[in-house]
Amino acid sequence: MGMSRTNLIALLIFGAILGYLLSLGPDTTRKFKAGVYQLLAPFLTSGSGLKKQITSVRTGLKSLEQLEHENAALEVENRALRATNESLRDAEQEVNRLRHALNYRERSVFKLIAAEVVTRDSSTWWRTVTINRGRSDGIETDMPVVTDVGLVGKTTTVSDSISVVLLVSDENCKIAASVEGSREQGIVSGERVTTGLNPLLNLNFLSKQADLKAGQRVYTSGMGGVFPSGLLLGVVKNFRVRELDGQAQLTPAVDLSHLEDVFVVTGRK
Amino acid sequence: MIFFFFLLVFVLIAQIAEFFIPALPWLYNAHIYIVPAIVFYGAMALPFPLMLALAFYAGLLLDALTVQVIGGKVEVSIGSSILLYGVLAGIMHGLRPLFARGRWEVHCILSGICTSLIVLAQYLMITFRRGSLIFNREIWWQIGVPGLIAMAMAPILFWFLQWMGRITGYSYLPERDQFE
Numbered sequence: 001m002g003m004s005r006t007n008l009i010a011l012l013i014f015g016a017i018l019g020y021l022l023s024l025g026p027d028t029t030r031k032f033k034a035g036v037y038q039l040l041a042p043f044l045t046s047g048s049g050l051k052k053q054i055t056s057v058r059t060g061l062k063s064l065e066q067l068e069h070e071n072a073a074l075e076v077e078n079r080a081l082r083a084t085n086e087s088l089r090d091a092e093q094e095v096n097r098l099r100h101a102l103n104y105r106e107r108s109v110f111k112l113i114a115a116e117v118v119t120r121d122s123s124t125w126w127r128t129v130t131i132n133r134g135r136s137d138g139i140e141t142d143m144p145v146v147t148d149v150g151l152v153g154k155t156t157t158v159s160d161s162i163s164v165v166l167l168v169s170d171e172n173c174k175i176a177a178s179v180e181g182s183r184e185q186g187i188v189s190g191e192r193v194t195t196g197l198n199p200l201l202n203l204n205f206l207s208k209q210a211d212l213k214a215g216q217r218v219y220t221s222g223m224g225g226v227f228p229s230g231l232l233l234g235v236v237k238n239f240r241v242r243e244l245d246g247q248a249q250l251t252p253a254v255d256l257s258h259l260e261d262v263f264v265v266t267g268r269k
Numbered sequence: 270m271i272f273f274f275f276l277l278v279f280v281l282i283a284q285i286a287e288f289f290i291p292a293l294p295w296l297y298n299a300h301i302y303i304v305p306a307i308v309f310y311g312a313m314a315l316p317f318p319l320m321l322a323l324a325f326y327a328g329l330l331l332d333a334l335t336v337q338v339i340g341g342k343v344e345v346s347i348g349s350s351i352l353l354y355g356v357l358a359g360i361m362h363g364l365r366p367l368f369a370r371g372r373w374e375v376h377c378i379l380s381g382i383c384t385s386l387i388v389l390a391q392y393l394m395i396t397f398r399r400g401s402l403i404f405n406r407e408i409w410w411q412i413g414v415p416g417l418i419a420m421a422m423a424p425i426l427f428w429f430l431q432w433m434g435r436i437t438g439y440s441y442l443p444e445r446d447q448f449e
Contacts, residue, residue: 010318014325014355021329021348029336029343036333043285051289119288123335124300124388124411125395130288156337164337171399172339192399193407194298 030141030157037130038159045132045162048118101261104148110228112146112263113137118162127170127190127199129153129259134161142226144265150232150253151175151220152262163264168233169199169256176223177203177233179248184210185221188233188250198257201234206246212239218250228265272439273319276311276430280304280327284334297407299414303426304331305384306419308354310430312361313368313376314439320362324354335391345394353390357383373427381420388412 003011024032037044105112115131133139135158145152145165153173157164166173169190177188186206191199203218216236222229234250283303292298304327311323328351336345361383367375389412396402
């Protein structure tokens with residue numbers, strides 16, 4: 001059975017457009033990506049809100065279940081009271097968190113734009129998050145993203161109202177780093193495959209004599225131009241000597257599995 | 270035609286939903302993918318040109334949302350997922366007679382295998398770019414589990430889509446006698 005004329009034409013058109021797309025350069029690819037993200041921005045941000053609501057309802061149900069066991073006699077009254085209490089506690093935590101973030105922004109030496117994490121990575125091989133700030137807020141490609149604790153990553157794709165942040169735990173996010181209390185410098189990057197919620201970082205290209213101790217802090221060194229110096233990356237977990245260099249494993253300073261509010265560094269004050 | 274547009278919308282919804290489905294930490298951080306199974310259903314239910322259009326659309330969406338441009342380099346070119354979807358959906362399309370004879374299990378199993386093949390192909394492409402080919406247990410889990418989940422999900426998804434096809438009055442659904 002031969003291929004019909006319609007099928008053949010469809011296949012040729014498919015192949016031609018595919019060939020064109022495969023030949024796109026990095027700038028066009030980035031613009032195309034930003035365009036698609038911009039189109040989907042309303043769905044991603046509203047989806048994020050919906051997810052938060054569902055999570056909060058689930059948390060509420062859990063506490064109701066616990067209450068039922070604790071006090072059967074005052075079940076109805078207790079349920080209402082505790083649910084109210086719970087929501088107030090949530091609100092208090094939210095206020096504390098935002099106050100903390102605001103304080104950090106005020107005392108920071110950097111110009112910061114506050115952003116909220118909208119979605120997490122949807123693919124197996126890349127570690128990214130999406131934030132609800134974009135070009136219209138003054139964000140550009142390759143801007144560092146931090147929390148009050150330390151470095152989170154850098155922006156890669158920026159559309160008008162939404163941006164993609166490559167996390168420090170991604171193998172492709174390479175950061176020049178220096179170790180507290182030593183002259184050692186190296187390059188921090190994530191691992192290709194991670195299994196835990198909070199993956200470790202690798203500090204490569206150290207000297208074999210580095211002999212770093214667990215607990216030593218590692219900061220950005222400012223080399224390379226993207227990340228300013230002095231941002232905390234993580235804490236040394238262990239050190240090993242390899243054939244050509246020394247390598248340390250770091251526990252990331254920021255809990256990357258529970259990112260909610262972040263700041264994009266747009267410059268110095 | 271309504272059914273084709275329904276599939277396009279469903280692919281978009283599924284692609285957005287994948288952003289909000291967390292990885293499974295108890296299964297080596299494996300991800301859940303819904304879109305491939307929808308595309309593979311489309312490969313059986315749609316005529317060849319529309320099957321290509323669906324594969325193109327789903328691949329373009331996947332590339333636009335996942336591919337990273339870092340330091341002026343594109344890791345995986347836009348179009349690579351279109352090619353993958355196109356080839357795999359083409360294979361599934363060739364097996365339409367089996368689906369029409371009611372042998373759904375073949376396509377459910379193939380949907381799982383093809384989903385894993387997509388994840389594997391992505392891994393090979395980034396490995397080609399980054400160097401150092403690593404294959405450990407974690408990687409096999411992260412490639413295999415999405416396929417197993419897709420395999421388990423496929424019967425329900427296929428049943429739902431078949432039902433939607435009937436509701437929308439879609440006339441091209443494969444009929445048993447067409448192939449006998």
